[in-house]
Amino acid sequence: MEINKDPEFLETQTPPNGLVSFFKLDHLLNIARSNSQWPLTFGLACCAIEFMAAGASRFDLDRFGFGVARPSPRQADLMIVAGTISRKMVPCIKTLYDQMPAPKYVIAHGGCATAGGPFKYPGQYGILEGIDKIIPVNVYIPGCPPRPEALIAGLLELRRLIKEGKTQGTMSPAIIEDSQDARPAEYKNAISRADFRKPPAPPAPPTPPAAPTAAPAQA
Amino acid sequence: MKKWLQGSIKPEEFTEKNIKTAGIHFEALVGQDKIREVAKEFLKQSYYLESLTAVDFQECFEVVYHFNRWETQARVCVKILVGKDANNAPSLSSIYKSAVWFEREVHEMFGITFDGHPGLKNLLLPESSRIHPLLKSFKGEPKGSDVAQSLKLIEEDKRDFEVAYPRSITQQGKDYYLNLGPQHPSTHGVLRILLHLNGERILDGEPIIGYSHRHHEKMMEIQNYLACWPNFGRLDYVGAMSFNFGYARLVETAMGVAPPPRVEAIRVLTTELNRIASHLLWLGTFLMDLGAMTPFFYCFDDREKILDILEMATGERLTYDYFRFGGLDKDFPVEAIAATKQFIPEFKKRLREYDKLISKNVIFLNRVRGMGILTKEDALAYGVTGPMLRASGVALDERRRDPYSLYQHLDFNVPIRTDGDVYARYEVRMQEMEECLKIIAQLVDNLPEGAISSGKLPKNVPKGEYYSAIESARGSFGIYLVSDGSLNPYRIKLRTPSFSNLNAIIDMLPGCFISDAVAVLGSTDIVLPEIDR
Numbered sequence: 001m002e003i004n005k006d007p008e009f010l011e012t013q014t015p016p017n018g019l020v021s022f023f024k025l026d027h028l029l030n031i032a033r034s035n036s037q038w039p040l041t042f043g044l045a046c047c048a049i050e051f052m053a054a055g056a057s058r059f060d061l062d063r064f065g066f067g068v069a070r071p072s073p074r075q076a077d078l079m080i081v082a083g084t085i086s087r088k089m090v091p092c093i094k095t096l097y098d099q100m101p102a103p104k105y106v107i108a109h110g111g112c113a114t115a116g117g118p119f120k121y122p123g124q125y126g127i128l129e130g131i132d133k134i135i136p137v138n139v140y141i142p143g144c145p146p147r148p149e150a151l152i153a154g155l156l157e158l159r160r161l162i163k164e165g166k167t168q169g170t171m172s173p174a175i176i177e178d179s180q181d182a183r184p185a186e187y188k189n190a191i192s193r194a195d196f197r198k199p200p201a202p203p204a205p206p207t208p209p210a211a212p213t214a215a216p217a218q219a
Numbered sequence: 220m221k222k223w224l225q226g227s228i229k230p231e232e233f234t235e236k237n238i239k240t241a242g243i244h245f246e247a248l249v250g251q252d253k254i255r256e257v258a259k260e261f262l263k264q265s266y267y268l269e270s271l272t273a274v275d276f277q278e279c280f281e282v283v284y285h286f287n288r289w290e291t292q293a294r295v296c297v298k299i300l301v302g303k304d305a306n307n308a309p310s311l312s313s314i315y316k317s318a319v320w321f322e323r324e325v326h327e328m329f330g331i332t333f334d335g336h337p338g339l340k341n342l343l344l345p346e347s348s349r350i351h352p353l354l355k356s357f358k359g360e361p362k363g364s365d366v367a368q369s370l371k372l373i374e375e376d377k378r379d380f381e382v383a384y385p386r387s388i389t390q391q392g393k394d395y396y397l398n399l400g401p402q403h404p405s406t407h408g409v410l411r412i413l414l415h416l417n418g419e420r421i422l423d424g425e426p427i428i429g430y431s432h433r434h435h436e437k438m439m440e441i442q443n444y445l446a447c448w449p450n451f452g453r454l455d456y457v458g459a460m461s462f463n464f465g466y467a468r469l470v471e472t473a474m475g476v477a478p479p480p481r482v483e484a485i486r487v488l489t490t491e492l493n494r495i496a497s498h499l500l501w502l503g504t505f506l507m508d509l510g511a512m513t514p515f516f517y518c519f520d521d522r523e524k525i526l527d528i529l530e531m532a533t534g535e536r537l538t539y540d541y542f543r544f545g546g547l548d549k550d551f552p553v554e555a556i557a558a559t560k561q562f563i564p565e566f567k568k569r570l571r572e573y574d575k576l577i578s579k580n581v582i583f584l585n586r587v588r589g590m591g592i593l594t595k596e597d598a599l600a601y602g603v604t605g606p607m608l609r610a611s612g613v614a615l616d617e618r619r620r621d622p623y624s625l626y627q628h629l630d631f632n633v634p635i636r637t638d639g640d641v642y643a644r645y646e647v648r649m650q651e652m653e654e655c656l657k658i659i660a661q662l663v664d665n666l667p668e669g670a671i672s673s674g675k676l677p678k679n680v681p682k683g684e685y686y687s688a689i690e691s692a693r694g695s696f697g698i699y700l701v702s703d704g705s706l707n708p709y710r711i712k713l714r715t716p717s718f719s720n721l722n723a724i725i726d727m728l729p730g731c732f733i734s735d736a737v738a739v740l741g742s743t744d745i746v747l748p749e750i751d752r
Contacts, residue, residue, distance in 0.1 A: 042402050044409055045431055045748050046456040046538055049500070053536075056503075056519030071403070086751070088345040089409055089430045091373045091380075092401050118449055119433050121441065123359015125352050126344075126434035134373070145456075145537055187441055190355035191703050193276035196682070197232075 027165065033077075033103065034162035037155070040076035041069040042096065044083025047110040047145040051082045054148035066155050073099040078158075079135075080151075084112035084119055085128040097135045105167065107154055108137045111144045118144060123187075138167050220264060220295065221245060228253050238292065240472055242686035243285070246296040251309060254284070254299050258314045261286045267602045268311070269294065269688075270714040271321035273301070273329045274701050275355045280331060282308055285686060285699065285714075289599075289613050292621040294686065301331055310336040316600040320722050328353040328436075340383050343429035343751055347379035352437050353710075384413060384427070393417060399736065401430045407504060407740075408747030410721075414728075414736065421736060424728035426721055431751040436711055443706045444470060444544070444680065452538040454713065455749040457500050458692035460493035460529075463542040468623055469687040469698045473680045476545045481669040483624050485551045486542060488662045489529060491655040492559070493539070495566070496525040497692035498648050498655075505645075505741040506577065509586055514577065521569055524562055531555040546672030559663045563656055570652060578649075587641040591727040591739030594639060601723040605694020605716050606651065607743060609635045610643035617690035631658050641742040648744070679706050693717050693744055713752055717745040 043051055055061045055069065070076040073096045085093060097104070108131050111117030116129030131137060138161060141154040161167045221244070224230055230247035238244050249257055258268070266286040274281045280301040287294040301308045310333035311318035322333045323342040330351040333339060341348060351357060400411040409430035415422040435454060439447045451462045464486060471478065478486075503518030526536050532551045533541040541548050577583055593603065593611050608615055616633045618626040634650035636643035682704035688697035694716025701710040720743050727739050 040402075045433075046453055048408070049456060049537060052504075053519060053523070056523075057516040058520065058523045073402075084431065084433050084748070086409075086430055086432045087348070088343075088376070088432060089401065091376045092409075092430070094373050096402055118453065119438065121438060124434060125350060125357075125359065125437070126432050147536060187358045188355055188705075188707070188709065190275050190277045191709065193278050193281065196276065196703065 030162050030165050034159045035065055036068075037066050037078045037105070037159070038068045038070050038076045039066060039078040039080050040073055040096065040100070041071045042073075042079065042082070044081070044085065044089065045112065047082035047113070050145045050148055051080060051109065051151060054151045059148040059152065061152065061155075064152065064155060064159075073097075074101065076100055077103065078105045078107065080107045080109050081113040081131045081137075082109040082145075084117065085131055086126055087128060090128050090134060093131070094134055105139075105158055105162070106131070106135055106137045107158060108132065108140045109151060109154070110146055111142060114140045114142065220261070220266075220293075223260060224249075224257070228257060236296075238294070240475070241684065242472070242688070243294045243296045246298065246684075248298045248300070251299050251301070254297070255309050255311065255314065257297055258284070258311045262314055262599075265289070265599060266293070267599050268315040268317050268321070269602060269695075270697060270699060270712060271311075271318060271325065272699060272710075272712040273325045273331060273353075274710050275329060275353065279303060280306065280329060282325065282331065283699070283712075284311075285697075289608075289615045290620075296684075296686070306331045308333055310334055312336050315602075316597070316726075317602040317719055317722055320718070327351065330354065341429070343432040345376045345379070345429070346383040347375040352434065357437075394422065397733070399424075399733075401427075407745055410745070410747055410750075412728075412736070412740075414733065416733070419732045419734075421728050421731050421733065424725065424736065426724065428721070428747070429751050431748045433748060433752065435752045436713065439708055439711045441707065443678065444708065445678075447708070447711075448540050448542075449538070452535075452540045453748065454715070454752065455691060455693065455696075455717075455746050456538050457746050458493055458497035459537065459539040460490045460541065461689060461691035462696060463539060464490050464624075465687065465689040465691070465696045465698055467542040467544065468689055469685055469700055470544050470680060472687055473683070473685045473700065473702065474544070474676060476673055476676060478545050478673055479670050480667040482546050482671055482673075484662050484666050485532075485547060485671070487625050487629070488551070488559075488659060488666070489532060489539075489541065491658045491662075492525050492529060494692045495652050495655045496522045496529075498652050499525075501648065501741075501744045502573070505744070506583075508737045508741040509583065511577075511583070514573070517569070517573070521566060524558075524565075528555050528558045528562065531558065543672065544676050545674070546670075550671050551666065556663055556666065559659065563660055563663070566656060567653075570649070570656075574649070578646075584642070586735070586738055587645060587742070589638075590641045590735050591724070591731065591742060592639050593723055593727055597723060597726050598639075601726075602719040603694070603723050605691070605720065606644055606647045607694065607720050607723070609633065610647045611639035612637035615695070617688050617695050621688070623689060625662075629658050629661055631655075641738050644742040644744075679704055680708075688714070691716055693746065693749070694720060715749045715752065717743075717747075718750045721745050721750055 061067045108114045113131045119127050120129050139154045139158045141150050143150050224247055228249055230249045232248035234246045236243050236245055266288050269285040269287045272283050282299050282301055284297045285294060308331055310322055322336055325331055326339050327341045327344050394417050397414045397416055398411055399414055401409040411427040413425045435450050451466045452459045455462050499518040499522040503515040506514040530536055532555050533539050595611055598608050598611050612635055614633045614635050619633055631654045634647050636646050680702040682702055685700045688695050696716055697714035699712040700708055703709040728736055
């Protein structure tokens, strides 16, 4: 069967579970799902180290049943996007997400995965400002990087959402509002090499203003 | 080298520099046609290519080469000029193996073409990217932040990757190709290695990097010197303190500021604690890659104790932002000193336990002995530094080669091994942790009293060029700064240790099995955002 992957087409479709709803069964399934999250072993940057620390001895993610980290996306149902999403990594994350079986959940772990974090500036060329621009997100965890306790809190929040039936896990691409940063950045212009090369003569004018600022250093 | 350069090359410009302030002995501008000759002579004199970068000026580009030696601090700088229109430069890739990656990076960032390079394709940027971000005429690209664009870009990137690496999807006969990563638990981040295999044996492996490129260098050009601090905390997040140290050293030597003694002592103390934490993280994950789960929990337990101490001082667990120009953000608290004193004997006991548990384990030994051998010649050609180089029998440690801060007054050894295999690297790092403990023990009992700041400093760095290097947990971390005297850097080049160390695995992988590749990769102790910058 030919699957129409056009995002605009998919947005018009209603989710399949709107047709028939077995309330009790859904409820039961949600309880089961909420208590057996299998996260994908997947780290991008700094936050991944805190993800590892959360899984290690002190914080012990296993206490909550989140410790079954799977290296393969085909066995996982929870993606913890831990770190900065660089432009080059975007297709890989999308592929990983597409390979996970539904229902699947996503946690944006840290400032970068939420909205670009410290690497966001006007006209930046290197990163994607938030993972929710390509895949839908269930829980956002702020911090740079968030402490392991914050990750645990985020995971428990996701568990609550699933249990209460507030999230079904996603089946289709998200509808995302885009925001553009229109502030001007202070990009530098190239300076003349000839000017830069002859230090003895030109520094004479800038030195007097520099001297008073240097003076308090000794004071 | 100076006499030889002046005698037989006759540089167009030649400037003597002060090694203490500028970080180089001299700077020579040579003709484009001479640079290969110069590089050959430098290699003959066993200099390694420390960094290769470019600076964009109005009239032309300067391509800047830094050469250095293992034994002594002999850093020199050689430059060539490349025109804006005919932007071709001769390639050093046939002389120095490290130049292959360096030149690819300069090519994508500045658009300079290197004649005679084996494959000039993008290194850090996506294969579909056609921008040259480090040009001063590049004023930002809002493309990546748009949703519809992102989905389109995904298709473009996928397509162009297959064009750039046609081998990744084809198969010829018995040989086949396997992608290790970018999502793989043992790549320690987002690294892709394209393995060419015959059965399970690796014929060659090509690392593909850039999956964690966070435009640090461009970002630093548009923000002031103070605002650059968080970037250094996030470059090498496992050993962030030493990267802080590198930046502090660079700007302080450029400004001619000497921090107070208490600041120096606290800096060394926290850096060494962080170095142990970094090595512990390496040990835990390295052994987990080899299939041993228990050490991971032990190592993280010890690491948490260090993080507690550092958290008392800095307020952060991982991405420290603790140093300031000529001082520190906060003082080192009394309770942290008590905790450090308690930590030293505990950790000594733990190290003996690790030694008993791991060092004589037969399974471990069989997997690491004689594996992934790095020879001295390769180490020189790739510019490898840090524990990897010390495991190959070269006692290069920036703390000894060019003692900065308090290191010349401290008593510690630089452990070396001569085998150059995975086991040697393991041993070097284990011994380094003991040496770090030794340094910490010397400092923690007699921290000098006094101020933790040297007062108000100017906001800008004097016009000029500076290079300074420190020993991070992974090797020599150098920063090359071009300052035009304004409030933000004109150009910053980060010479990161893992970049060169990872480059060297191209020659270490052939002949290994896939499972050994994981051991070899683990022993290099790489941090990807530091490589990709």
